[in-house]
Amino acid sequence: MKVSIESKVKFLATNxxxxxxxxxxxxxxxxxxxxxxxxEERNSKRPIVPSIIVxxxxxxxxxxxAYCRHCExxxxxxxxxxxxxxxxxxxxxxxDDKCTGCGICEQGCPYGVITMTSYKVNERTKTLANKCxxxxxxxxxxxxxxxxxxxxxxxxxxxx
Amino acid sequence: xxxxxNLSNQCLIDKAQNEKIDLVWDRYEKMLPLCGFGEKGICxxxxxxxxxxxxxxxxxxxxxxxxxxADTIVARNLVRMMAAGAASHASHGKEIAKTLLNxxxxxxxxxxxxxxxxxxxxxKNINIDIEGKDIHQIAREVAYESLMDYSRFEEDTCTWxxxxxxxxxxxxxxxxxxxxxxxxxxxxxxxxxxxxxTDADPINLLLAGMKTSLGxxxxxxxxxxxxxxxxxxxxxxxxxxxxxxxxxxxVNIAVHGHNPLLxxxxxxxxxxxxxxxxxxxxxxxxxxVGVCCTGNEVLLRRGIPMASNYLSQELTILTxxxxxxxxxxxCIMPSLSKIASCYHTKxxxxxxxxxxxxxxxxELHDEHxxxxxxxxxxxxxxxxxxxxxxxxxxxxxKSNIIAGFSTESIVNLLSxxxxxxxxxxxxxxxxxxxxxxxxxxxxxxxxKVTQDYxxxxxxxxxxxxxxxxxxxxxxxxxxxxNSLMNSEATKEYAGESLKAVLTLLGKExxxxxxxxxxxHMGSCVDNSRGVDLAxxxxxxxxxDLNQLPLVxxxxxxxxxxxxxxxxxxxxxGVPVHIGLMPPVEGSxxxxxxxxxxxxxxxxGYFIVEGDPLTAADKLTQVxxxxxxxxxxxxxxxxxx
Ligand code: SF4
Ligand code: SF4
Ligand code: SF4
Ligand code: SF4
Numbered sequence: 001m002k003v004s005i006e007s008k009v010k011f012l013a014t015n016x017x018x019x020x021x022x023x024x025x026x027x028x029x030x031x032x033x034x035x036x037x038x039x040e041e042r043n044s045k046r047p048i049v050p051s052i053i054v055x056x057x058x059x060x061x062x063x064x065x066a067y068c069r070h071c072e073x074x075x076x077x078x079x080x081x082x083x084x085x086x087x088x089x090x091x092x093x094x095x096d097d098k099c100t101g102c103g104i105c106e107q108g109c110p111y112g113v114i115t116m117t118s119y120k121v122n123e124r125t126k127t128l129a130n131k132c133x134x135x136x137x138x139x140x141x142x143x144x145x146x147x148x149x150x151x152x153x154x155x156x157x158x159x160x
Numbered sequence: 161x162x163x164x165x166n167l168s169n170q171c172l173i174d175k176a177q178n179e180k181i182d183l184v185w186d187r188y189e190k191m192l193p194l195c196g197f198g199e200k201g202i203c204x205x206x207x208x209x210x211x212x213x214x215x216x217x218x219x220x221x222x223x224x225x226x227x228x229x230a231d232t233i234v235a236r237n238l239v240r241m242m243a244a245g246a247a248s249h250a251s252h253g254k255e256i257a258k259t260l261l262n263x264x265x266x267x268x269x270x271x272x273x274x275x276x277x278x279x280x281x282x283x284k285n286i287n288i289d290i291e292g293k294d295i296h297q298i299a300r301e302v303a304y305e306s307l308m309d310y311s312r313f314e315e316d317t318c319t320w321x322x323x324x325x326x327x328x329x330x331x332x333x334x335x336x337x338x339x340x341x342x343x344x345x346x347x348x349x350x351x352x353x354x355x356x357x358t359d360a361d362p363i364n365l366l367l368a369g370m371k372t373s374l375g376x377x378x379x380x381x382x383x384x385x386x387x388x389x390x391x392x393x394x395x396x397x398x399x400x401x402x403x404x405x406x407x408x409x410x411v412n413i414a415v416h417g418h419n420p421l422l423x424x425x426x427x428x429x430x431x432x433x434x435x436x437x438x439x440x441x442x443x444x445x446x447x448x449v450g451v452c453c454t455g456n457e458v459l460l461r462r463g464i465p466m467a468s469n470y471l472s473q474e475l476t477i478l479t480x481x482x483x484x485x486x487x488x489x490x491c492i493m494p495s496l497s498k499i500a501s502c503y504h505t506k507x508x509x510x511x512x513x514x515x516x517x518x519x520x521x522x523e524l525h526d527e528h529x530x531x532x533x534x535x536x537x538x539x540x541x542x543x544x545x546x547x548x549x550x551x552x553x554x555x556x557x558k559s560n561i562i563a564g565f566s567t568e569s570i571v572n573l574l575s576x577x578x579x580x581x582x583x584x585x586x587x588x589x590x591x592x593x594x595x596x597x598x599x600x601x602x603x604x605x606x607x608k609v610t611q612d613y614x615x616x617x618x619x620x621x622x623x624x625x626x627x628x629x630x631x632x633x634x635x636x637x638x639x640x641x642n643s644l645m646n647s648e649a650t651k652e653y654a655g656e657s658l659k660a661v662l663t664l665l666g667k668e669x670x671x672x673x674x675x676x677x678x679x680h681m682g683s684c685v686d687n688s689r690g691v692d693l694a695x696x697x698x699x700x701x702x703x704d705l706n707q708l709p710l711v712x713x714x715x716x717x718x719x720x721x722x723x724x725x726x727x728x729x730x731x732x733g734v735p736v737h738i739g740l741m742p743p744v745e746g747s748x749x750x751x752x753x754x755x756x757x758x759x760x761x762x763x764g765y766f767i768v769e770g771d772p773l774t775a776a777d778k779l780t781q782v783x784x785x786x787x788x789x790x791x792x793x794x795x796x797x798x799x800x
Binding site for chain 1: 193221
């Protein structure tokens with residue numbers, strides 16, 4: 001059973017030549033994340049950060065979507081002292097309840113696609129790492145990742 | 161990429177960074193990436209079924225929900241930009257025309273007719289009989305006839321279009337059905353035909369765009385010439401430009417925007433309040449400085465120094481020595497009021513249609529104009545007392561400039577050489593190749609280009625090739641700030657034959673020095689002056705505008721007004737260079753019409769080229785082709 005799920009989880013690829021920098025992917029990803037926040041997280045204004053980030057170098061008319069590669073030998077997974085990062089169905093995933101916010105994964109990621117955010121819960125600052133989880137919850141229900149779905153030019157594609 | 165070509169401004173950009181104040185360049189960086197659908201013009205927000213986006217790569221949707229394709233969407237968006245540009249220039253002209261009407265009715269107590277001769281000349285030009293009429297009656301009739309261009313319902317072509325271009329050009333435009341009868345209805349026509357489900361034919365849309373752009377032209381003609389009547393026709397004037405014009409020991413007041421109705425009032429009340437500023441400790445009294453086109457207006461007519469053009473407007477406040485920023489309409493960054501709040505600077509808005517949160521609103525065009533102007537100046541003097549000395553940093557650099565080249569003043573100058581045919585010396589020198597051609601620089605700054613860089617580099621190369629330059633708007637501001645509008649610039653940058661002509665003209669005209677190589681013709685509405693000169697030359701030579709060795713350039717183009725201007729310039733038959741691609745790439749059809757197809761219809765067309773040196777070469781090339789077609793080959797310098 002597990003095997004069949006794993007085989008259907010797809011990874012992202014992008015073609016920067018087709019990217020127009022509309023940030024629809026960012027918007028969809030961020031909205032998807034926010035929809036999963038608990039009422040407490042919402043009350044304490046947990047920041048919403050998309051896991052796909054569209055960048056444009058100044059003076060260079062090229063837009064590049066940056067996203068997690070779910071590397072085979074993931075530095076983030078290996079470096080995390082709290083063992084908060086695991087691989088599930090092929091995706092490298094951060095488990096919020098274990099993350100201590102130390103930021104080591106952010107520093108270790110060669111693609112710069114892990115973002116640290118902080119917010120206050122009961123007067124205490126809580127810091128968490130955020131990254132792409134391939135929209136696992138959608139994929140295992142036969143739905144495509146949000147960023148892929150939102151991209152109007154098909155600059156984002158899926159592959160196994 | 162550096163931010164400003166003029167390095168003296170850099171210290172203030174650094175200062176902003178130290179003080180954690182965001183400037184236009186920082187906001188741009190934060191905005192990246194810019195949305196490519198908007199950049200290419202293929203995002204439609206015209207109805208609420210959308211917004212719709214067309215995938216230019218062919219994978220995603222090729223039609224909006226209503227079925228509009230990329231061509232329709234791009235054309236609709238573009239002509240809406242033209243209509244907005246036309247609306248802004250036209251309402252500027254309308255305000256001036258209404259003021260002239262009220263002066264004629266003797267109900268506008270703060271304004272008068274400063275150039276009655278020009279008023280009579282206009283009346284003659286637009287076929288108003290002035291025999292036995294007093295000046296106020298002529299003013300009323302000229303104003304009425306001008307206002308007809310905003311309200312006519314008969315199909316007759318606008319007065320200010322008919323009487324300001326060549327006959328053959330007028331016939332051509334009338335033949336195409338784009339010679340409009342009414343400026344405001346051309347704008348309304350664009351809004352109505354671009355409503356969902358109306359005009360879907362890109363060519364039909366673009367023709368309507370040409371028509372409303374000619375409305376922009378007509379509004380500009382009215383603005384320029386009726387302003388001359390009310391405030392005086394510019395004469396050559398010596399002044400200075402760049403942030404160094406702000407004085408440490410003065411109450412500094414910047415006037416910014418476009419409409420001289422307001423700035424003139426401020427300049428008027430300064431003399432009577434100067435002693436109050438001195439009493440407050442400002443030993444140099446009150447110092448008015450200009451920003452953007454309001455700055456150009458008061459520079460040309462009153463010799464007021466120019467502090468900044470569009471992109472560096474925020475830096476005037478960063479000097480810490482600006483007591484007030486007084487603005488009217490257009491090109492005013494809303495960021496100014498927030499930046500002013502970090503300083504002692506007071507910001508004043510003055511027009512009912514242009515309020516900015518955080519600014520104090522005091523209107524300057526109604527019956528309270530004078531008392532409100534005094535109030536603004538007095539509040540500025542109060543602000544001077546609150547200056548924080550530790551925050552003052554005024555860049556030292558300022559350039560000497562000679563400005564004020566209206567068509568009339570150029571003709572006056574030249575008539576000292578040939579009083580019968582004043583344009584003859586220019587024509588002779590164009591024919592014999594001493595002047596190879598003319599480029600009119602206009603338009604804005606754009607944060608996507610190092611400020612003024614394109615202007616300066618294109619100009620230097622063109623001058624070296626003996627091409628004479630005319631400039632308006634923020635283009636003129638760029639040249640003024642960067643020392644290209646004085647006699648030294650002629651010596652340094654003009655090619656040998658151009659230098660000789662400018663030196664001779666300067667001497668014969670009774671100035672001791674060469675004329676500057678770039679002639680400052682005024683604000684962006686004063687592009688009409690460039691047309692007047694070109695029309696006079698064309699008529700003298702017996703040719704149409706498209707035959708003249710003349711091109712226009714807006715190398716740092718940004719605003720909707722610039723799109724409208726560029727379009728009517730092509731409509732008058734003159735090629736236009738733009739340094740940035742307008743939002744049309746999403747429709748190869750529309751892009752091709754602008755850069756190619758237009759040529760067959762109106763002779764003018766757009767040349768898109770981002771690199772200033774390549775652009776200068778392309779324009780030189782066009783000029784050479786026009787010379788060859790006129791059979792006046794270049795006698796001077798071979799192409800490198
Ligand atoms: S921030 Fe969280 S997920 Fe990243 S290494 Fe530290 S504990 Fe692990
Ligand atoms: S796959 Fe899901 S989580 Fe990953 S970037 Fe796309 S939308 Fe975000
Ligand atoms: S949605 Fe697609 S085109 Fe838009 S920014 Fe993301 S990857 Fe680029
Ligand atoms: S007008 Fe047509 S293309 Fe534009 S938003 Fe509406 S449905 Fe979409």
